[in-house]
Amino acid sequence: MKVKVLLFGIFSERADTSKITVEDVKDKNELLQRIGMEYPFLKKMNYLIAVNQEVINNNIELRDGDEIALMPPFAGG
């Protein structure tokens, strides 16, 4: 299974990419752990996580094809 992770704003800039593919990941917590290892700057920053365009606060299982977004604080309006 694989999931797509989209990065926005400062995250995309620091990671030098706006999209990552992650394979064989069980749930949100595991995903964050793996991404945190690859991009340690994330551990020190505030972000919101959306799975399939819905903000998720608790841990949830991930499925093949899910789209996850790591979003820095919003600046709209």
Next chain:
Amino acid sequence: MKASPPLSKWEGATDEINMEKEKTKKVFIDGPISPQFIADSIQKHSTKTDIGAHNIFMGQVRNDVIDGKEVTAIDYSTYNEMAEKELHKIREAAFEQFDLTCMHIYHSLGIVKTGEISLFVFVSSKHRDESYKASRYIVEYIKAKVPIFGKEIFEDETYVWKKNK
């Protein structure tokens, strides 16, 4: 992260007046929202003679000073698919809570300079009470929930990423 393509401002504009609750409405505009666009929006509503009140909110880019440097522009970007979903929720919630005739939301993408408009919220109702309340509700909801990101750009072309309070 792809930028939204430039939108033709008048595409479906007449339809917008007739179908207040259509599923997907054009929200993002490339660059600043011009005063002319706002004036034209007002004009277009003059045929809806059951409206007694309009309330218009405009967010303008402000020359904030950060660490001694003055902001000259904001460069806006968005998570498009999620923004559209959230904006749809905002519309549904506002129509449910307030007795509105019409509602329009527009937000800029790309560069908007200080003094230019980046957000335009336009609500109409039979009586003014609803429009005052709905406008505030919608603006606060947008700022809290819609995934729009912004780089505050300074005169020397350096920048910081903006965070809503």
